Amino acid sequence: MSQNATDPVESFRNLVTEFERGFDTLANRFMGTDEFSQAMNQLQSMQLSMQKAFNDAMANHLANFNMPSREDVLRLGESMRVVEQRLARIEELLLEKTPYSAVSRPGGPPRTRLPPSQQGKRQGNPK
Amino acid sequence: MTEKVSQSGMIDRTQNMIERAIRRNIKGLKYLTASPVKVGLTPKELIYERGTLRLYHYLPIATELYRVPVLLVMATTNRAYVFDLAPGQSMVEYLLKQGFDVYVIDWEPPTAEERNLTLADYTQEFIPACVRQVRQNCGEPDISIVGYCMGGVLSLIYAASHTDGPLKNIACLTTPVDWTKMGLTSIWADEEHFNVDKLVDTLGIIPQDFIQSSFEMLRPASRTAGKIRMWEQMWNDDFVKSYRAFERWGNETLPLAGEYFRDTIRELMWNNKLFKGELVLRGKTAKLSDITIPVFHAIAEHDHIVAYGASKPLLELVGSEDKSEIVLKGGHVSLIAGPNAVGRMWPRLSNWLGERST
8 A cells, every 4th residue: 555655657547547537527517518518519500501501502513514413322322222122121031931950051069058057967068 | 674675665666667668668669650450350251241231150169059149239339349359358259168159240331322221220120130140040040139238229129029039038238228317418419409300311321420529528538548548558568459459449430320310319319218118110119028038237337328327227127037137347348348348247148148048
């Protein structure tokens, strides 16, 4: 104990821990207020409004140039995803019809391990 | 006599400090030029992928396996290699050595085309598809699920809405169920101030830096304090290696599909529907009281992301008779990869699953 008290490294570690705790507690108290939450979300809302205005302006320009916007390209990608999703569902329906043992891999370790409470009862139990 | 001992102790400590200072400087240079630390080294194979979803199978190590395979479900905000950080610091490696056949659901960043993925897609499409794949892959009809954080929430919703399914056991690691008790997150996402619709409608995908800064704001001094600690421990190779693995994991937060984020905020956080038993997805009600299979829950007492009060009520809510809980001193991440995990949580989980996996 007395050694720790004179150990500068230990004191430094304690100092860092105390700084962390103190700062976090103080910050959490401040950030846990309604006012902080409101201000943070207002700021975010402003940024989003700006981004939306920019996105809309860009989409208008692209439409004027007769070019697809990001939204158009994304919709195309989404349609592809829907097709993939349907294929996956069909695949899974087929999989459900296949008996498990038919596709299970041969040659793996045996699935005969006993529960921990019973393992001692079996002689020469492999670990 | 005492004075002499005290003097010699003082000399030893000074020598030790000087040695460490020299090693710190030498290793500090190495640290600055080092390539990213390698993580997730346990051999595995990809057996199924679908958009953002990846299902891996770890190659068994033990010569004799438990009959029932284990499917780990990772939170959608982070990479699953936290289950397999480094040899000796890997829950996957531990479970494999104990004789489990281990599968893991990992997530890639959702692409812009996947912005419309919903909570129902994750719980009624992705998890059931993975469960089917695991059953086919190993040839066993039953399966145990272990979900971490939001992965636990998804697993619970799946279990509650598929009560006639093949699930034999479910283990949740620091999983929130009462979303009104999520501390600062509940305050920041308060319905009165937080316009989730505007966020999702404008961005489509919730960016990685939004998610990461939300986590970091919960403990704003942690990053700086962590760096200082790492500098002080620079002479200690094991500490630096572990720190770098955790740091890499923390920096590799994932973006989220917008609709899924909207569902999480509206259904779970604002309306607390999972807690109240009112969550309905694709016509199926996910009532926790309908879960009757064995349930294990590990809670971190000092979890700053999923507050203790948010995860604590789980066992009261499920309908199971066979249920266990372990409360550990650590935080959100140390619960699955810290010293407490290695010494207490993994053995408890393995033992619990082992008794129910034949």
